[in-house]
Amino acid sequence: MSFDRLISGIIRTKNPTVAGLDPKLDFIPAYIKEQAYAQYGKTLEGAAEALFVFNKGLIDALCDIVPAVKPQAAYYEMYGYHGVHALYRTIAYAKEKGMFVITDAKRNDIGTTMEAYAKAHLGVTDVEGEQLEAFGADALTVNGYLGTDGIKPLTAICKSFDKGIFVLVKTSNPSSGELQDRTLDDGLSIYRTMGNMCEAWGEELMGAYGYSGVGAVVGATYPAQLGELRKALPHTFFLVPGYGAQGGGAADVAPAFDDKGLGAVINSSRGIMCAWKKEEGLAPEEYAQAARREAIRMRDEITSLVKIG
Amino acid sequence: MSFDRLISGIIRTKNPTVAGLDPKLDFIPAYIKEQAYAQYGKTLEGAAEALFVFNKGLIDALCDIVPAVKPQAAYYEMYGYHGVHALYRTIAYAKEKGMFVITDAKRNDIGTTMEAYAKAHLGVTDVEGEQLEAFGADALTVNGYLGTDGIKPLTAICKSFDKGIFVLVKTSNPSSGELQDRTLDDGLSIYRTMGNMCEAWGEELMGAYGYSGVGAVVGATYPAQLGELRKALPHTFFLVPGYGAQGGGAADVAPAFDDKGLGAVINSSRGIMCAWKKEEGLAPEEYAQAARREAIRMRDEITSLVKIG
Numbered sequence: 001m002s003f004d005r006l007i008s009g010i011i012r013t014k015n016p017t018v019a020g021l022d023p024k025l026d027f028i029p030a031y032i033k034e035q036a037y038a039q040y041g042k043t044l045e046g047a048a049e050a051l052f053v054f055n056k057g058l059i060d061a062l063c064d065i066v067p068a069v070k071p072q073a074a075y076y077e078m079y080g081y082h083g084v085h086a087l088y089r090t091i092a093y094a095k096e097k098g099m100f101v102i103t104d105a106k107r108n109d110i111g112t113t114m115e116a117y118a119k120a121h122l123g124v125t126d127v128e129g130e131q132l133e134a135f136g137a138d139a140l141t142v143n144g145y146l147g148t149d150g151i152k153p154l155t156a157i158c159k160s161f162d163k164g165i166f167v168l169v170k171t172s173n174p175s176s177g178e179l180q181d182r183t184l185d186d187g188l189s190i191y192r193t194m195g196n197m198c199e200a201w202g203e204e205l206m207g208a209y210g211y212s213g214v215g216a217v218v219g220a221t222y223p224a225q226l227g228e229l230r231k232a233l234p235h236t237f238f239l240v241p242g243y244g245a246q247g248g249g250a251a252d253v254a255p256a257f258d259d260k261g262l263g264a265v266i267n268s269s270r271g272i273m274c275a276w277k278k279e280e281g282l283a284p285e286e287y288a289q290a291a292r293r294e295a296i297r298m299r300d301e302i303t304s305l306v307k308i309g
Numbered sequence: 310m311s312f313d314r315l316i317s318g319i320i321r322t323k324n325p326t327v328a329g330l331d332p333k334l335d336f337i338p339a340y341i342k343e344q345a346y347a348q349y350g351k352t353l354e355g356a357a358e359a360l361f362v363f364n365k366g367l368i369d370a371l372c373d374i375v376p377a378v379k380p381q382a383a384y385y386e387m388y389g390y391h392g393v394h395a396l397y398r399t400i401a402y403a404k405e406k407g408m409f410v411i412t413d414a415k416r417n418d419i420g421t422t423m424e425a426y427a428k429a430h431l432g433v434t435d436v437e438g439e440q441l442e443a444f445g446a447d448a449l450t451v452n453g454y455l456g457t458d459g460i461k462p463l464t465a466i467c468k469s470f471d472k473g474i475f476v477l478v479k480t481s482n483p484s485s486g487e488l489q490d491r492t493l494d495d496g497l498s499i500y501r502t503m504g505n506m507c508e509a510w511g512e513e514l515m516g517a518y519g520y521s522g523v524g525a526v527v528g529a530t531y532p533a534q535l536g537e538l539r540k541a542l543p544h545t546f547f548l549v550p551g552y553g554a555q556g557g558g559a560a561d562v563a564p565a566f567d568d569k570g571l572g573a574v575i576n577s578s579r580g581i582m583c584a585w586k587k588e589e590g591l592a593p594e595e596y597a598q599a600a601r602r603e604a605i606r607m608r609d610e611i612t613s614l615v616k617i618g
Contacts, residue, residue, distance in 0.1 A: 025436070033437075044436065046436065077429040077430070078426075078443055079436075110550075113384070117387075125387045127353065127355065127356045134386065134389035143417055144488070145477060147482070148484040173458050175459070178457060179453070179455075179499070184492065185491070194488070197487075241419075
């Protein structure tokens, strides 16, 4: 019901980061793709198999030093239901290896439909009395544009299954300010208003570290807003995308943390997945070890500024 | 690139409605479920098979009188990748029967990721030079909280593949006003501001009927806002949920239409899917004919107030 399991993982590994698993085919070494195509053809099924094999290698190389993974649903849906099967297998494998899994799917809908998404991604689906996990992630990113009744079905499931959600507050993209930075008639920005809603939604889901199960997505590309929101939202845990390839550095993400070095988890996707392409003379078979080296470099860079515990 | 194909279908059938395919297991006659479970067990796969068989019957019964279907992604994701396979099969079958397919998935993300969703749901995915359709819908519902760079990848794909999007503007749920009705410092509401963004995003996607390929979702449960937005957004086609089970009636949706009876398509999900449960003494095998009777009743009710063409 809170992010205690994620925070415990961060403390255990002394690493407040999450590895984004957004596997484009371009990111995957040729030998993995060729094996998959040999088995399933140059099809959506073949591509999906390559995604999973690539992810499995990354998870094996990262699971003892990185507490969490964040598969991005779009990059799996691109390969149709076979891709979605690869998402399911990725989530299951990461959980088997002890990682906390955040499905980045930014789901949103009206109450009854949001309940279906909540069951799908965080809870269980009832089939004639059988309780079955459809995807079984530990946390889900969601969009709060529809207000409270689009969030309540999620918090109910978070309570029952010890899961969490991250609501989009201030996103990392260049045009995020078009709507999110606009000022309302009470003088507050929309992103701040959404942040305040997260604090309210999380009240019933408070955890042992002082953070609730309703977190917020706040981009590393907007460090001033990160700092503003950290102060304004003391019980809201942050998922921070935008580090690395999108331009954010360690100094940019430092304001996301509280004085115990908690309160945020920093995502890197391309930086970790594509590390193997940047090491000169590296055999493609070493892609996962290159990802591990980049994950360690990122951890050390961030923890040089942020002391955990 | 516009909604011309949808509008042509509305004119041909003289029916400005769309049948929502949100198939909960409770909505499906027992004989369909029993056959599916006999084949696949009481599993996600068995449930997914039942969803598809149920949908197929509805599509067969509706395709000559209803121009479009709107499968709601959440009710398929609930059954995992098997459910997503049922979504794929439903989309393919409805297109085969000549229906316009709106995938209601409310997707949203930053630009590069939105491009993946756009390819997944509306365009094609490249696998080593093979151009493959992952889902292949005609239109997709999306959430504009991230601003222009989360929409542009969609409009590019709409242009290339003659597809459309519906952006959430004023949603049908009770708490939609919490954020969407708030007033910005220029005096406009958030929903109106989002509506204005739809007009701007659609400029390059104008169709023969004066409507662009960037539509808006506006709930039947807020008739005053429907009328306000119809006047303010002359080139934005509306997808109107909330008729029937959510409480909207024909008089509530009438303001969504222009003086030619165009400009909107009205969705009914539970009303059509569950019609068979309301006719006394009906054999469950007649569920699709009951759906057809309800679709005709809905069409006649709406077109008694709205003259098309």
